[in-house]
Amino acid sequence: MVIIENLNKFYEIDGQKQYILNGINLSVQKGECVILKGVSGSGKTTLLSIIAGLDKPSSGKVIIDGEAVSKLPDMHLSKFRAKKIGIVFQNFNLLEGVNLLDNTMVPLIADKIGLKEAKDKALNALKLANIEHKANKIPSELSGGEKQRGAIARALVANPNLILCDEPTANLDRENSLKFISALKKLHSMGKTLIIATHDPIFEELDFKHKVVEISQGKIGFAVDA
């Protein structure tokens, strides 16, 4: 499903290369759940954003479903992202002033879809994330956990196979974190591939993870198959 080959990301400052990611090799099978562990600044977020095509690598390759995403032109990359990848952000990233239903629709809109169909799909996704009763609320009226579920609904709406989560529980209390994990389990049982970047110890207790990858200073420290 996801193959990362010799991935580098660096910035050149005064002619010196500052590596953020250095020679990453990783492969994730379909349906797997992978935890990227590491302290802040270790590069796990950068790795996640390169996998999602939000950022470009300095060299190396990311292949998702047989497509080399990092060299795709914007139009294709965006379409690819809309269809194949769902992202759950640390700070939820819902559009302010737009209700949850419309927020969930956003990934579909660029794909020239009818409004009715888009709303139906969005409502389905909200149901899946157990938040459809708040469909008409705007983000500022929602609690952190509700926002998180909204974000999951948005990540699911286009029915992607790959779900990426960036520090998903960083802004949640323990109760909501547990709820989030049960939601992840549901996704896992649906056969989605999950890649989660986190440093929250709560994920240690996860019973369905396949792999834990520790990243430190831009390198893969060790990878454990669970």
Place this chain on the structure above:
Amino acid sequence: MKNNSFFYFLTLNLLKEKRRYAGIVIISSLLIFLLSSVLFISSSIKQTLNYTLKAQPDFIVQNIKGGKVAPINSNMVNKILNIYGVEKVTKRVYGRYFFDDKYSTLIVGVDFLDEQSNKNLETLINSTDLKQFLSKEQMIIGQGVKNYLKTHYYNLEYNFLTPDGQMKNIKIFKTLSSKSAIISNDETIMPLKSAQKVLGLKENKITDIALNVPNDSEWQTVKAKLQSLNFNIRVISKKDMQKAYESLFNYKGGLFLVLFLIVIATFSLLLYLRYTLAASLERKEIAILRAVGWSIKDVLKLKFLENIFLVIFAFILGSSLAYIFVFVLNAPLLKNIFLGGSNLTNFAKFTPVVDYGVLSTIFIIFTVAFLSSVLIPVWKIAVTEPKEAL
């Protein structure tokens, strides 16, 4: 519409930023309102003048003395009648009568015995009243004249003071409608003889002679023949007048437009700065859109359509309000720029004229300025890196 979720999102986005856009729409419509009002007035006057040119004789023959128009002998009419191809030769008597050193009226003498004038007069006043009108020495006055006379308590008649010091009393028969005030506001129509007296002309003297030449291709020859009647004759053709009217109001419209361009340049600059500022506020939002799968092209489309919506909204609003201001409310304040304000108050009503040329002029000038000033900021925001959402 297959794409209507996009449209829905577009409107959602516009309404969400309502406060931010309201200011832009208000200023834009105000600018369009001002420009359209001015151009509507000038094109309306131009159209009315061009329309009334139908009634304008093809040629006017004047007598020039010392560079000024001097009375011409009425026996010149017979000389002109001898030229082949000439038709409807009419005497015209007109001139300014000053009520005091500021206010004046244009006295026009009309030969009511002339069959042609008679027929037109019938349509101007009801034919049943025509006999009554011709029975006495009476006059028809324009709205502006009426207004002036009324403030001086002359409701039924006026005593003109002729240049030789005599009083000439003429009854007021009718007031011309303000609908024709663009050309008749300060006019006083009276019988030819009375006009001659009021203007101090001798009986065989008239102001000038009008004539028609039905065949266009004869115009050059007839003009040459008229010129050769006397060395101090001036011949004015209808085409000269049309051109003069055209440039008279083009001039004002054009001058205003040049000033307006400066205003719109300032507006564009402000718009540019505002959008650049807004771009930094919107970065996060656009980054989210990009992160969930919108391409640069989609964002560009969204932002451009938003602005096109604004432009169209402001354009319809501004130009419709200008239409109401000019053609329903008769452009208070602004009217005097075109009609002047120092003589009799003008009661002109403007003929509603919606000229495609004028409308497209306003639209083009505004769209070009607006869209070109937001183009680069909009692009800058559309290429926001999606990783900024993280």
Place this chain on the structure above:
Amino acid sequence: MNELFLNNYVIVYLFSETVLFLMALYAFFKDIVILKYWDFESFSARQLKLEKQGYLLSTIATFIFALKFILLIYFVYMIDSLSIIIPGAMCGAGVISANSYGMPLLFIKLTTIFTFLLFLTLNNLDLKAKNYPLLKLKSWVLLAALLLIFLESFFDLSYLFNIDLSVPVSCCSALFGNLEGANPLPFGLNIKNLLILYYTLYIASVLAILLENRFLTAFTLILFAIISYYAVVYFFGTYIYQLPTHKCPFCMMQKEYYYVGYLVWGSLFIGLFFGLIWVIIGFLKYKNKTAKQIAIASISLFVVLCSSYVLFYYLKNGVFL
């Protein structure tokens, strides 16, 4: 400097052209940078920046194209309305021939619009592919289009500044009327042969497009456009004006003829442009069904429109002019 420059139309026209000129100038430098430094394989920051600037260029190009199209119509309208000010002119034909810059200006305008349309088509194809295969080509086309804008601006100013309001110009009857003994038609044609050629070329162009023969399409379409010009001016126009002696390509754009001239010339040029674009992208091994359909529909509309004037005149009056 003369009274012309206080005319509303002229002011707005020059203002818009100036804005477009500045945009074109900006795009010109950006385009040169892209042509020089583009390297798709690179991951460098510069390459990423260039990819983004590609979008800026296509946005500017779309903007310029849309406005140039509107401004062409506006220009023709302006020329027509100037005929009141310019002595001797009865319609746009006299004004445009007021000096020797007029006709080339009109021709450059059409070429500019065509070049931009070509760029936008190439750009669209390029963005659809995954590795920018047409980038160099489209950038060169854009460069050409921008250079044409500069040329056009020069001609614009030369044209407007050199109109002398004190010198009468010829009106259309003098420009297009039958000259004594001289045949204004090309290749020594007469009206009958001109019409035969006109309809033959129309059928040939449509067939060539349908048979996907690109060389033939280009050849017949261009020839058809040239013949159409003469056919409209010297034959179909007389039916639009319902006057056998009135030969003019401009008067039909006036209100008296319900602005039909815009439709007549518009359909011809749109057909020609899309036909040629179909030919060009065909040589690059791309297919575009829409361009093909627009081309056929547009020239067919042109032919039907012209012919119907003749037909209706005949049905109404029972004779030909």
Place this chain on the structure above:
Amino acid sequence: MHIKIALFKKGKTVIKEFLIYTIFIIILFTAVNLHYFFSKNSINRDSLTVAKVTKITEPSLSVGIFENRFLYLDKSFDNNVYPDMMSINKTGFVYEK
């Protein structure tokens, strides 16, 4: 927050607030067009009748200075820089003294 209402067709929805603005604009636009349709030329015809009687078609300008109403015929060349332009002191360029 935004109430959506069904419009014309099933399944097609428009935000109510947007609809209000659109309807406002459409009403304004229609009113203007109706006014134009019913009142165009009615004013012109009156002017034409007066002009037919007087055979004078110059605009009735409220000009302060007395000037011959055929101003435009004074082909004056007192502006040496732009001889083709109408001289500004005579055309009613600025009407007040």
